[in-house]
Amino acid sequence: MDSVLYEAKDGYALITLNRPDKLNAFTEEMHGRLAEALDRVQSEGQRALVLTGAGRGFCAGQDLSDRSFPTGESPDLGATLDRLYNPLVRKIRALELPVICAVNGVAAGAGANVALACDIVLAARSAKFIQAFAKIGLVPDGGGTWSLTRLVGEARAKALAMTAQPLSAEQAAAWGLIWQVVEDSELLQAAEALAADFASAPTRGLALTKQAIQAAATNSMDAQLDLERDLQRQAGRTKDYREGVAAFLEKRQPKFEGR
Numbered sequence: 643m644d645s646v647l648y649e650a651k652d653g654y655a656l657i658t659l660n661r662p663d664k665l666n667a668f669t670e671e672m673h674g675r676l677a678e679a680l681d682r683v684q685s686e687g688q689r690a691l692v693l694t695g696a697g698r699g700f701c702a703g704q705d706l707s708d709r710s711f712p713t714g715e716s717p718d719l720g721a722t723l724d725r726l727y728n729p730l731v732r733k734i735r736a737l738e739l740p741v742i743c744a745v746n747g748v749a750a751g752a753g754a755n756v757a758l759a760c761d762i763v764l765a766a767r768s769a770k771f772i773q774a775f776a777k778i779g780l781v782p783d784g785g786g787t788w789s790l791t792r793l794v795g796e797a798r799a800k801a802l803a804m805t806a807q808p809l810s811a812e813q814a815a816a817w818g819l820i821w822q823v824v825e826d827s828e829l830l831q832a833a834e835a836l837a838a839d840f841a842s843a844p845t846r847g848l849a850l851t852k853q854a855i856q857a858a859a860t861n862s863m864d865a866q867l868d869l870e871r872d873l874q875r876q877a878g879r880t881k882d883y884r885e886g887v888a889a890f891l892e893k894r895q896p897k898f899e900g901r
């Protein structure tokens with residue numbers, strides 16, 4: 643069984659983490675598959691991506707059965723972050739198209755933080771987010787210390803990370819950790835409907851918007867104003883901008899090509 647499924651839809655891609663018996667926990671092989679799938683999204687010219695999980699979980703983070711050390715050796719987990727998790731998070735954030743995460747069930751450890759690295763997070767009402775690291779003596783990774791702190795503030799980030807208490811989808815939405823809660827049976831349909839809308843949107847402008855908002859977390863207001871100027875210059879030169887203005891003036895629907 644493929645650990646990661648890839649489907650090219652009409653203008654967008656659907657990637658499904660597919661080890662349902664293990665709540666889609668990450669193995670080394672799965673990291674490789676996911677990296678290939680993400681590269682394919684961009685190289686095929688898709689205009690949006692939906693990332694979800696098969697079965698009752700979204701992703702339970704690192705597969706801990708790969709992490710038993712009978713001989714007592716101590717592993718270098720920094721090396722696995724360098725080699726696997728950090729490139730994954732960077733790849734998602736660098737994709738020049740909207741990445742929608744459909745969190746269909748529990749998202750734990752790095753699974754939760756990979757979800758938070760996506761641009762728009764929808765969660766099933768039954769889903770929950772768990773910073774499970776504290777239960778096994780680890781530090782939140784996958785960018786979790788960064789995303790959590792920015793999204794919900796230091797007080798909530800510290801409590802979530804230090805207690806490893808599950809956060810319901812509803813509470814996550816109320817705190818601004820995610821975009822929306824959707825009924826379980828409607829989650830994938832809602833995520834795909836959003837992706838289908840993005841498939842006919844001005845993709846280049848959305849990619850530049852993503853870049854600007856991601857940079858805002860670390861930029862000063864002054865630096866951000868300069869960045870907006872530079873990115874707007876690029877957006878103003880796209881075919882889609884010309885089409886958007888023309889369509890407005892001609893009182894018709896725009897036909898964006900994504901460039």
Ligand code: T3D
Pocket residue numbers: 663664665667702703704705706707709719722723727748750751752753772774775777778780783
């Ligand atoms: O190591 C490095 O490279 C550093 C990077 C680390 C990144 C990380 O993600 S560290 C954190 C790893 N994840 C966890 O600690 C979470 C472990 N899982 C859980 O705490 C629970 O499974 C959940 C709270 C997520 C869900 O609980 P529940 O009761 O709904 O399901 P379950 O029965 O525990 O799990 C179902 C099956 O999935 C079960 O397998 P079985 O017994 O039916 O054959 C369980 O063992 C398996 N499973 C769940 N999570 C993992 C896993 N197997 C391996 N690794 C997992 N992370």
